[in-house]
Amino acid sequence: METGLITKALSNRYTVRTDKDEYICKPRGLFRKEGFKPLCGDLVRFDITDYADKEGYIISIEERKNSLVRPPVANVDVAVIVFATEYPTLDELLIDLLILAFRTNDIEPILCLNKCDLSAKEDIDDVLRQYSGSGCKIVITDAKHKTGLDPLKSMLSGKVSVFAGQSGAGKSTLINAITGTADMEIGILSEKIGRGKNTTRHCELLSFEGGYIVDTPGFSKFDPGLLQPDLIKGMYNEFLPYIGQCRYNDCKHINDDHCAVLQAVEKGEIPIERHLRYEMIYNMSEEALRVRRGY
Ligand SMILES: Nc1nc2c(ncn2[C@@H]2O[C@H](COP(=O)(O)OP(=O)(O)O)[C@@H](O)[C@H]2O)c(=O)[nH]1
Ligand SMILES: [Mg+2]
Ligand SMILES: [Zn+2]
Structure with missing residues (x-):
């Protein structure tokens, strides 16, 4: 039996990464009966069924620290809440709700004021005034021109991170800029998902400085x-x-x-x-x- 981390989930096939290798695994039948599905980010035990083709069966899932539905991912450490002061218009209520949503799940929220190249200085100062006592780390970035990314990068190193926030705030651009993933890849993938059925359960962990960044942004609202x-x-x-x-x-x-x-x-x-x-x-x-x- 081997132990590994699920780094990719696409329908019922999971990529499981060990120290040395990657295997394509299916969950053994039992999970389905229990109505329990492995998730990206899960630590699993698995049996190798084919050494040449690197295939296996997932036997069990280690206990989760937490799990999210959108994106479907487990064991998240950090959530980057991305917003702009304009384009899209600042939505502080959403920011506050997301902080609460993540703290409820034992996920550290980081506030990322992106598109700072489009912000008036007073508006940036006002965000800092409102959130300096919130206990959230705050970073100010311009993902388009790759400015201000280093502090964010160091906060994410060694962690499993998700990106959340309003559509258009720059989540995909930030993920691309930070991980060095080509714009095309994420763009095409999310387009497919957008058009696909609700049952599509895509998720991929992108390796990042000893940790992982979840490629599919989520949480553009919270109830x-x-x-x-x-x-x-x-x-x-x-x-x-x-x-x-x-x-x-x-x-x-x-x-x-x-x-x-x-x-x-x-x-x-x-x-x-x-x-x-x-x-x-x-x-x-x-x-x-x-x-x-x-x-
Ligand atoms: N000026 C400026 N534009 C940005 C910045 N970040 C993203 N954009 C642009 O904003 C638009 C939406 O970005 P996108 O990453 O798709 O947002 P998402 O919906 O949150 O994933 C795109 O046209 C980006 O090029 C930024 O920091 N400054
Ligand atoms: Mg996007
Ligand atoms: Zn009181």
């Missing part, structure tokens, strides 16, 4: 109904210094009496925009929970 209302406040690093200072232990930091977080917002210690959207996201997720519960 706040998937968040657990009570866990949201814990994912705002801005609130951390005030924990334990509110009158009530279960303070939601929204309209409660003697709320240290609200006081900090009033004093300008927490960016008011981040707090306004926190309130919005909290309410949306609570509403979704109410609908699910039926009361």
Whole structure:
């Protein structure tokens, strides 16, 4: 039995990479019965069935740290949230939602302000002001002219990373620029996927400095109904210094009496925009929970 990493998934054929080699493997029948499918990023045990053609059968999957649906990938360490201040228009609510989505899955979010060549300096400064307390690393890039990529590269080295964010923000361009993959390859692949059936489960890990970058970007939106209302406040690093200072232990930091977080917002210690959207996201997720519960 061998151990390897799934670096490519295309329908029911998986490329499994070991230290020395690559094998094309099928999952043994059992997985299908269990309704459980191997994913790109999975560490698997497999048996080699054909040494010459390098083929095998996947026997078992190691426990996952996490898994995403779009792109279908497991064991993700880092998510680069790509956005622009213009073209497309800055969508801070989406950024906040994505930060929460990734933190919920134990994935480190990195904020990448791309297309900085098209940004006014005030707009860049405003993004930095809003997110400097978020606990997310922030990088400013111009993928088209390959500027500012080194800090991002060093953050991704040795990690499994995905790229997320609005369409047109520059995710594919960034992936190409960082991995040195030809524009054509990714372009053609994503076109095929776009036109293909929903069941197409393409995903490929591109080797990158001891880690991997997932070639298919995902998460251009996120449903706040998937968040657990009570866990949201814990994912705002801005609130951390005030924990334990509110009158009530279960303070939601929204309209409660003697709320240290609200006081900090009033004093300008927490960016008011981040707090306004926190309130919005909290309410949306609570509403979704109410609908699910039926009361
Ligand atoms: N000016 C400028 N254009 C960019 C930059 N990054 C990407 N683009 C362009 O923006 C468009 C959308 O980029 P793309 O990578 O397809 O975005 P995606 O939808 O997020 O994958 C393309 O025409 C890119 O050439 C950048 O940093 N600066
Ligand atoms: Mg793209
Ligand atoms: Zn409070």
